[in-house]
Amino acid sequence: MRHLFFLLLLSACAATDAPRTDATAERGGPQYSLGQWSFHRALFDGEMSNFDFVRTAGEMGFEGVELVNQFFADRAQDNAFLDSLKTAADAADVELTMLLIDGAGNLGASDPTERNAAVEQHLQWVQAAHRLGIPALRVNAHGDGSPEEVLRNSVDGIGRLAREARSQDIQILVENHGGPSNSGAWLTELPSRLREYEVGAVADFDNWCVERDSGQLWGGNCTKRYNRYEGMQELMPYAGGISVKAFNFDASGEETEIDFGVLFDILRAANYRGYLGIEYEGESLPPREGIEKTRALAERHWPRRQVVDPGTVGRIDSTLRSFVDRGDVAGASALVYEKGEEVYFGAFGQADREAGTPMQRNTIAQIYSMTKPITGVALMQLYEQGKFQLDDPLSDYLPEFANLRVYQSGADAGAVQTTAPSRPVTVRDITRHTAGFYNGGDTPGLQAAYEAADLRNYDNTLSMMGAKLGRLPLLFDPGSRWLYGLSVDVQALLVERLSGQPFDDYLREHILDPLGMDDTRYVVPESDLPRFSGAYNRAEDGTLTQLPNDEAHAFNLKEWPLTPGGFGLTSTLDDYMTFARMLVNGGSLDGATILQPETVRLMRTNHLADEVTDRSWLPTKGQVGFGIDFAVRQRPPATAEENPGTVGEFFWDGAASTLFWVDPANELTAVLFVQLFPYDQIGLHHDFRRAVYGPFQPAAGSGQ
Known part of the structure; x- marks a missing residue:
């Protein structure tokens, strides 16, 4: 009987499953190993x-x-x-x-x-x-x-x-x-x-x-x-x-509670190259049939799917054009690369409505906080050189932060009560916005102190800004909360100190010039002003008003002492796409090596502990954590209202509603340029992302 049972085990599903071929190996897929536990009943x-x-x-x-x-x-x-x-x-x-x-x-x-x-x-x-x-x-x-x-x-x-x-x-x-x-x-x-x-x-x-x-x-x-x-x-x-474990399958062969599509996105994003261990633990099928179905499901989801096809191109066009036609934005442009190739470019409306200048591929835009990821890359180049460790106290390198205190109470700047922090601010804190720096809001005494310091006055150097900030109390204990703010400007100061170069010179020599990002800069020369996009304010009633160029562009029309790490750069679609493509390629592009792959992986890994539950407005970005100057998507969207995206992607945006993301699972990078204030009140980012990825499909077992 045991011999008969074993023969039946080997022959199960032979009539329904074709013999396996070497197709997986031919298309560069993974190697599969069989988990012995799949046959545990027969073995026991x-x-x-x-x-x-x-x-x-x-x-x-x-x-x-x-x-x-x-x-x-x-x-x-x-x-x-x-x-x-x-x-x-x-x-x-x-x-x-x-x-x-x-x-x-x-x-x-x-x-x-x-x-x-x-x-x-x-x-x-x-x-x-x-x-x-x-x-x-x-x-x-x-x-x-x-x-x-x-x-x-x-x-x-x-x-x-x-x-x-x-x-x-x-x-x-x-x-x-x-x-x-x-x-x-x-x-x-x-x-x-x-x-x-x-x-x-x-x-x-x-x-x-x-x-x-x-x-x-x-x-x-x-x-x-x-x-x-x-x-x-x-x-x-x-x-x-x-x-690679499965239990039950639906009529199409998909696992009923485990979304293999999402999980294989995660494997591909990590560039996993080891064996995939197939393990069937269900009870409804004979072991061999369950194993074959599990492997077939893995083979179905391993290949990178094409994201942008002709239908996608039409969908992006109509989405961006509709925002212009409705008068929600004056102009919009976008660029998408997939697997190293340009798959989409579109420009709609006007860059400068008053001058009648159309939105074009070489339009220069203010990228505001999309400066931050460039600063983070600069800092992590110095990390690779062994200049610091992430958990080193910041004051080891910037002594002006050696005697920080934490705000407790106080009605005015001269009567603020403070206490010692439970631990020093670390370099990691300034890369993930957990340092504790105040960033606006009604906090009596502290608000007045920060306003009096005028930290982002354009006439401050980074060192002057750091000296002033080091004398101000923190809003909260380091590491206890996520709060966006001045941390990346402190990163820029740290780059200056560790490299011995002015921050803007460092960026130009070590990132921008090697990548050929000639249009990414703080100061836009007079010869390029005709390409410089206007900036627009959208009122609550939908009225779109162009801001005066001399006011909107004030920081970028002349050289100022301040060279912030958190804002200030201007760029073009192609320039910023070059930066994004370098990241999706693991730190290198066209012969220029900016970072090592393991450093890029570190930057796009979540560094926020689960205990950090107070995350300000970060959850509005979707189900994300935060790495080193990037938001990191940890879970698939649970609802159609959430911003679409792929687990493992990392991204950031700017105050004028610009956006970029890097999707390693699909080798896809996208850049969206508009110049719209206040920051995206019209669902532009959501709809652009939805145009790229298509209709919402909830992940199986998304709560598991």
Whole structure:
């Protein structure tokens, strides 16, 4: 009967599924490994052996297999068995890609004796993996106590294990696999603390239940669940393996609760190149059929889809033209690149209505806060040179910020009560707007003090601005809130101090000239003024008024002492698109290397902890976090009213309603130019994004 059952297992769905071809390899797709757990019932029941599983994986066309130690738990030191298993894998022409370890003790146990025993048990499996030629060991970060205690103890236990494993050329990978480890924020902290041992992660599509009513890792109802899309994005920088897991399929073959499209956007955005581990855990299909459907779903979603096609071009045209025709904007222009090629350009209406100048491709626009990402790139060039670390106190490099205080109360500037901050402002704080600098609003005393300081007076140098700011109280404790403001101007000052160059000279020499961004500058020369767009104010009744050019362009018509990092640059569509394309390419473009790929990844990674719940107006940008001078999309839009976009994209905009974004999943960059105040009250950004990406489709299980 066991032999008959095994034959049926191998033949399941043979009549409905065509033999797998090498199409995936031909189109440059990933390699697939088969997770042994997919056959766990047959293996536990004795209907399939470990050798049967390896042969089955080869017959199904898998390039690799992921073994689970539970199916040979007592044979870690049985060299004859291990050698036979390796021989079987060689005969089946499959790689042994990973060994998943369970039941070997808790590496995060609070009891040192228990933790030491767990390390010793795992070391037996390190030796087994070495004999099998397996390059990676998946372990669990399980323990007792609070999440912080489990993390601290896991750093010790897994760190010691990883140190020994590295001597055997085996990488330790930690999976989101129960309890606190099912939180992306928690789990990413573990490899970040164990960088020296190259500890990585296995990112599982499904394991995101952080707490259960049973109080156990498994069983019972889930009472706290981490968002799978946010968690996957957080784990990708550390991912040494992916568990592509499915349970149930609809009539079209899609997973009913897991949106593979969104998840594969995340994988592509991270440029993941490792094995994709296929794991079917459903109960409605025979294992082999479920495995084939899971792999077919992965193969369907891996290729980058075309975003901008002829229909998209027409949709963008009609969207932008409608804003001009309604009189909501005087002129608008947009440029989109996809996979390194220009796929859209359009310009509508007038740049300068009074002069009768049409909106054109080379129109110069004030980009305001789209200056900030350029400043961030400048700062991170110095980070690459080892000039600072993100968590260094800011005062290590800018001593004028050494004695900051935090506002408590006070009715006027001369009677402000303050207290010492709980920790110093760090460089990371000024890159993510958590430093605590006041940025307007009715705060008695503090408001008057900042207004009196006149920090952004054009006659201030950056050093003068910094000296004044360093004497003013912070609005809140560093790291406790997100509040937009002066932080990026402080970044510009930091660039000056660390580089020894004036900030504008640094930008020109290290970013703008190497990229050929000749039209991106603070001062627009007289010869280029005919290309300089006017600026417009839209009243509540919809009346559009052009602001006087000498007033609107005052900062850009002459050279001022102030060279801010947070605003002030002008640019053209093509210039700013060059900057965006450099970012989507991982820091390089047309032979110019501005940043290393790992630095770009760091910039587009969310740096806001979940505990930072007060985020001012940032949530109006969508379901985003914040990286280094970019908003970072963490989750797919939940409603049609949210700004459309792809998980993993990073972006920013400007006060005159300009916008750009970088979508690594689709290798797409977009720049939108208008000159409209107040900032986008007309839904322009939403509708432009919707024109690019098409109708809203809610993600499956978007709340999971």
